[in-house]
Amino acid sequence: MAMTAPAPAFPDTSFAQTAPPAIEVRDLVRQFGDFTAVDHLSFAVRPGEVFGFLGPNGAGKSTTIKMLCTLLQPTGGGAFVNGFDVTRDPARVRESIGIIFQDYSLDDRITAEENLRFHSMIYHIPREERAARIAHMLEMVNLADRARDKVRTFSGGMKRRLEIARGLLHHPAVLFLDEPTVGLDPQTRQTIWTHIHELRRRVGITVFMTTHYMDEAENCDRIGIMDHARLIALDTPAALKAGMGGDVVRLRTADNSATADVLAREFGVIAREEQGMLRFEVEHADTFVPRFLRHGQIDVRAVEIAPPTLNDVFLRLTGHAIRDEGADGNERLRAIMRRRGGRA
Ligand SMILES: Nc1ncnc2c1ncn2[C@@H]1O[C@H](COP(=O)(O)OP(=O)(O)O)[C@@H](O)[C@H]1O
Ligand SMILES: [Mg+2]
Missing domain, CATH: 3.30.70 (Alpha-Beta Plaits)
Incomplete structure (x- = not known):
């Protein structure tokens, strides 16, 4: 992302209050037949914020993120990303965002560098800039020394870091991550988070992510708690816990x-x-x-x-624990694959 002014040395709240939101969602609805997957969501994400959606499997997190990324049409309400209307201006929304989805999407048979080069062609990054950008991104996610290795030889955490590098290659203003650390071990999950915070510090990007891990939501500046298609709370992790009194x-x-x-x-x-x-x-x-x-x-x-933990907050708000509804299907599958020694 092109930075026109030097980043302020401290969080400049006057700027945050006057700058247009990076994401603005108004009364957003998505139905599948009679079923309402997303039920009248309204919220805004500030530029530079790390904003998370926390909720159990089936809450409507992925459906929301897909509408914001223009991969799914809303059935009601609307949303603006970087000031662009997701329904009227999907092409400009897509140019201005990076997407990292729940499901694994790298080509295992080619190298890390080749995966990024392929992406840079799709996004029409000028030929003369490609090599430098790829090198920079690989360095940022600590994979510079593995650039020429086939992705097949990477661990789960390294693959996720490579996906993050790829999502940032075209300098998006907002990065969307749907369950970015699902299926990874706790230590690798923490490493991914270190990288996300580093990115925010270095490129001033806005991050919108989803998770069903309570501990992980603690890494967000603010979280929206989602359950059964509705946003039931929205605040900083500290304020949500303090609200337990x-x-x-x-x-x-x-x-x-x-x-x-x-x-x-x-x-x-x-x-x-x-x-x-x-x-x-x-x-x-x-x-x-x-x-x-x-x-x-x-x-x-x-x-x-x-x-109180965020789990206690969730329990208070919904009457059930977040894990009541069982692990995410993909996560369960990955765990089985790992046990069998397959690709996970
Ligand atoms: N294409 C679809 N057709 C019908 N139902 C869907 C579709 N996509 C999602 N759903 C349903 O919408 C609900 C929310 O799903 P999703 O947004 O994937 O939840 P989450 O990401 O929070 O786990 C679930 O009950 C899911 O089964
Ligand atoms: Mg999901």
Whole structure:
């Protein structure tokens, strides 16, 4: 992306407030027959922001991202990306974005460099600029020394990094990533995130991504929580957790239902059973728990007190844990392939 002015040394909020949004979504709807996959979404993403959609499998994340990338027509409402209307001006939207999708899309049989060269031709990058851009992008994702190696020999994390390099080759202003780290191990996922933050710092790009990993959503400046086609919350991870207004307590007890009765009757606290433990939220666990433990009629074996996580936020908002609905189908398939030693 061409940078006309030097990047400010600190986040310039006055700019953020006056600059047009990188993505603006108004009442966006997508139906498949009678089924509503995306139900009246409205939100805006600021230039330079790393914005994430968090939600379980089937929430409508990919359908949203496909509409923003002009790969799917909205059935209602609309969206602007880099100021271009996704329905009226799809070609200009596409020129101004990079896309990295959930499904693997590199050619394994050719080298990293050849994959990027192919992409640079599709995007009409001037011939004389291609080699330098490819070298620069490979360096940015730490793959410069593997440029001439066949992609087949790369690990899952290296392939994802190469896809990110490819998505950035034509200097998009907004990068879309649909579940960019699905199926990767936690350490590789963290490396990918380091690269995404580095990119934002170096090229000032806006990132819109989706994930169903709670911990991963922590890497975003703001997250929209999506469930059953609707956006049910939108804020910074810190503000979402602060909105819980307290701590999460888990108890291992000799008798969960008797303890839950005491909690409800004597303390007005509603607990629910989760993986054999009783879980509840209180404002000040440090004073509540000792007071509760002094109560005569309970038998508590272990206590865990933790600040709320995004998983707790999701549970509070939806009444179910994000993993209730099972792992993503592709992820499950990749795990099976890995066990069989196939391509994953
Ligand atoms: N082409 C399609 N035809 C019918 N239903 C679809 C189609 N694409 C997605 N859906 C449905 O829309 C819902 C949301 O899907 P998706 O956007 O892929 O969710 P997510 O990416 O959050 O897992 C799912 O119930 C899915 O089965
Ligand atoms: Mg999806």
